Each structure stands twice: as C-alpha cells, then as structure tokens.
Amino acid sequence: MGAQQREYRQRSRSVQSTKKITRAMELIAASRVVKARQRVAETTPYARAITRAASAVATHADVDHPLTTKREQPKRAGVLVITSDRGLAGAYAANVLKRSEQLRELVEDSGMEFVPYLTGRKAESYYNFRSRPYEDSWSGFSDSPTFDVAQEISERLIGEFTKGSDEGGVDEIHVVYTRFVNMVTQEVQVTRLLPLEVVEDAAPRTPENGFPLYEFEPDAAEVLDALLPRYITSRIWNALLQSAASELAARQRAMKSATDNAEELIKTYTRLANQARQAEITQEISEIVGGASALADAKK
Amino acid sequence: MSALQVELVAADRKVWAGEASMVSARSIDGDLGIMPGHTPVLAVLVEGEVGIHHGGSTEKVTIDGGFLSVDDDLVVIVADRVDASALSTPAGN
Numbered sequence: 001m002g003a004q005q006r007e008y009r010q011r012s013r014s015v016q017s018t019k020k021i022t023r024a025m026e027l028i029a030a031s032r033v034v035k036a037r038q039r040v041a042e043t044t045p046y047a048r049a050i051t052r053a054a055s056a057v058a059t060h061a062d063v064d065h066p067l068t069t070k071r072e073q074p075k076r077a078g079v080l081v082i083t084s085d086r087g088l089a090g091a092y093a094a095n096v097l098k099r100s101e102q103l104r105e106l107v108e109d110s111g112m113e114f115v116p117y118l119t120g121r122k123a124e125s126y127y128n129f130r131s132r133p134y135e136d137s138w139s140g141f142s143d144s145p146t147f148d149v150a151q152e153i154s155e156r157l158i159g160e161f162t163k164g165s166d167e168g169g170v171d172e173i174h175v176v177y178t179r180f181v182n183m184v185t186q187e188v189q190v191t192r193l194l195p196l197e198v199v200e201d202a203a204p205r206t207p208e209n210g211f212p213l214y215e216f217e218p219d220a221a222e223v224l225d226a227l228l229p230r231y232i233t234s235r236i237w238n239a240l241l242q243s244a245a246s247e248l249a250a251r252q253r254a255m256k257s258a259t260d261n262a263e264e265l266i267k268t269y270t271r272l273a274n275q276a277r278q279a280e281i282t283q284e285i286s287e288i289v290g291g292a293s294a295l296a297d298a299k300k
Numbered sequence: 301m302s303a304l305q306v307e308l309v310a311a312d313r314k315v316w317a318g319e320a321s322m323v324s325a326r327s328i329d330g331d332l333g334i335m336p337g338h339t340p341v342l343a344v345l346v347e348g349e350v351g352i353h354h355g356g357s358t359e360k361v362t363i364d365g366g367f368l369s370v371d372d373d374l375v376v377i378v379a380d381r382v383d384a385s386a387l388s389t390p391a392g393n
Contacts, residue, residue: 217343226344
C-alpha cells in the first residue's frame with residue numbers, strides 16, 4: 001500500500017474514534033436533558049405555592065421587610081453567575097460569561113462595585129485565568145444541582161445582602177443564568193434577585209378582591225420573615241435547574257454537530273484514499289504496459 | 301360538609317395531593333388543626349409532623365419547617381424537605 005493511501009486511512013480511523021466519543025456524549029446528554037426538564041417541572045408546584053403566598057402577604061399586609069426595601073445609595077452589586085463545570089457544550093458557558101461582562105460594565109458605569117459569586121468550574125477558571133478576584137464560588141454540581149446547594153447559595157447571598165455594603169456585604173443581588181425555552185433555544189437571562197419585587201400571580205383567583213383576607217400566624221411580619229428567604233431559595237433553585245437543562249441541551253447540540261462533522265471528514269478521507277489507490281493502480285498498469293512494449297520493441 | 305383539597309409540596313416535587321377531612325400541623329404558636337370552612341390562614345410551620353386525615357385513615361409525614369396556607373378549603377403545605385416514607389398512598393393519588 002502506498003504511503004499516501006496509508007496516511008488517509010490512518011486519519012479516517014482517528015476521526016472514526018472521535019466520532020464514537022462525540023456520539024456517546026450526545027446520547028448521554030440527550031437522555032439527561034429529559035430528566036433535567038422533568039426536575040424543572042417538578043419544582044413548579046413549590047415555586048408557585050411560595051410565590052402566591054408571598055404576593056398574598058405583600059399585597060395584604062403593609063409590612064416593610066429588609067429584603068424588599070431598596071437601598072438609598074447602592075455601592076456594591078453582587079452577581080451570581082451560573083455556568084457549567086465542563087466544556088464541550090458549544091458556547092453555553094461563554095454566553096453566560098459574556099453577558100456577565102456586559103452586566104459588569106453596566107454596574108461599574110453606574111458607579112457601583114461589581115462583586116461576583118460564581119457557580120461552575122468554567123466561571124472559576126475564567127476568573128482565575130484573568131487573575132480576577134471573586135467573592136465566593138460553588139462547583140461540582142452543574143448538570144444535576146441539589147436543593148442543598150441552592151439553600152447554601154441563598155443563605156450566603158441573603159447574609160451578604162442583609163449585611164449591606166458598609167460592612168462588606170452587597171446592596172443588590174443579580175443572577176445571570178440560562179433559561180431553558182426548548183431543546184433548540186436557551187436564553188441567557190439577567191434578573192434582580194434582591195431587593196425583592198414580589199411578582200403577583202398572573203391569574204387573580206377572586207377578581208373582586210384579589211386575594212382573600214388572610215389571618216397570619218403568628219403575624220404578617222414573621223410570616224414574611226419565613227417566606228421571603230424560601231422565595232429566594234426557590235428562585236435560585238429554579239435558576240440552577242434551568243441552567244442544568246440548558247447546559248445539557250447545549251452539549252447535545254454541540255456533540256451532534258461534532259458527530260456530523262466527523263462523518264463529513266470520514267467521507268472526505270475515504271474518497272481521498274480511494275483516489276490515491278486508483279492513482280496507484282493506474283500508475284502500475286502504465287508501468288507494466290510500458291515495460292511490455294519496451295520488451296516487444298527490443299525483440300524486433 | 302365539604303372536604304378540604306390538600307396539596308403537600310416539597311422543594312423538588314409534589315408529595316401528596318387529594319381530599320381530606322382534617323389537616324393537623326405544628327406552627328410556631330402551637331398545634332394547628334384545619335377543618336373545612338376554616339378562615340384563610342398563612343402560618344409558619346416548625347419542624348414536626350403533619351397529619352392529613354382522610355376517609356378514616358391518616359397520612360403522616362415529617363417536615364423540616366415551612367408554611368401552610370388555607371384559602372377557600374384549599375390547603376397548601378409547603379416544606380423544604382419532606383420525609384414521605386410513611387405515606388400510604390403515592391404522590392398525586
């Protein structure tokens with residue numbers, strides 16, 4: 001076998017093994033994304049119940065809570081950036097980081113300090129590589145977050161918020177995450193988490209008076225005290241789960257196009273190898289014919 | 301007497317939903333019993349047991365704190381973590 005032909009065959013084999021890997025990753029991501037979407041759906045009852053209760057208290061009782069009060073002159077803005085632990089998911093992590101950089105500019109333009117909180121190893125390495133400081137980070141769970149993690153993050157963030165910027169905390173908290181719209185569309189979202197704006201339920205239950213008159217036990221302020229941190233936790237939990245689903249969907253898509261590319265390459269290399277083989281045969285035939293006719297000429 | 305519609309919701313799933321004649325839970329102020337026709341209440345629950353009485357039997361689950369809302373015979377119990385090992389009927393009936 002000629003050298004040229006051997007080289008093409010070797011390359012084709014190497015691409016074939018790459019294709020096997022990307023195909024496997026695609027299938028794994030595809031099966032996990034179903035599970036991740038299911039988890040997002042399963043948390044909806046909890047989020048809905050908390051949102052309803054929180055808006056009931058907020059519309060009902062005239063209570064000012066520290067978590068809902070806007071600071072007069074915010075100095076430090078905390079930003080929770082939710083990325084993935086691993087790459088090979090197309091532009092998933094890059095999109096989130098790009099968006100967080102835009103937010104950073106916005107925050108710094110308005111004269112505030114940008115205080116990053118990171119989740120996912122991709123965000124950590126992005127900050128480490130640029131030797132930029134970050135306040136805190138969590139990682140190792142990006143494609144299947146647990147509720148404990150959400151609770152830990154929310155406790156930390158609420159703690160920082162209640163401290164306020166004068167004591168090294170923050171005055172605002174934003175979240176950058178990826179919202180899962182469907183399998184092909186995932187959008188990077190920026191939302192303000194604190195100070196809280198309780199969004200009222202889209203469908204009012206009793207049109208004439210909005211929410212029924214609640215009795216609060218022990219009292220409205222304390223119910224709010226128990227409710228609002230849970231509301232924050234459920235928002236973070238939801239953001240983590242949506243990001244996980246988005247990451248898996250992005251990985252599936254990236255691996256699908258990698259597999260398609262590999263197939264294309266294999267086809268090209270097979271054609272090139274065939275061409276090389278054909279050229280070799282043609283050359284051999286013309287050598288034989290040439291040799292034979294030389295012999296026949298010599299006999300004459 | 302009408303029945304209560306009860307939903308028991310944990311952070312990661314809906315644990316139980318169905319009709320009940322009475323719900324008992326432990327709030328900050330003490331034990332709380334809800335029967336049909338109760339006025340709307342939002343109560344903070346502490347760690348403890350929640351009992352849902354329906355059709356002669358009782359579902360008992362342990363929660364780690366949360367809250368309970370009653371509104372027009374719809375009872376929603378929300379907890380971060382629910383130990384549902386003692387449930388006799390599966391989630392969502």
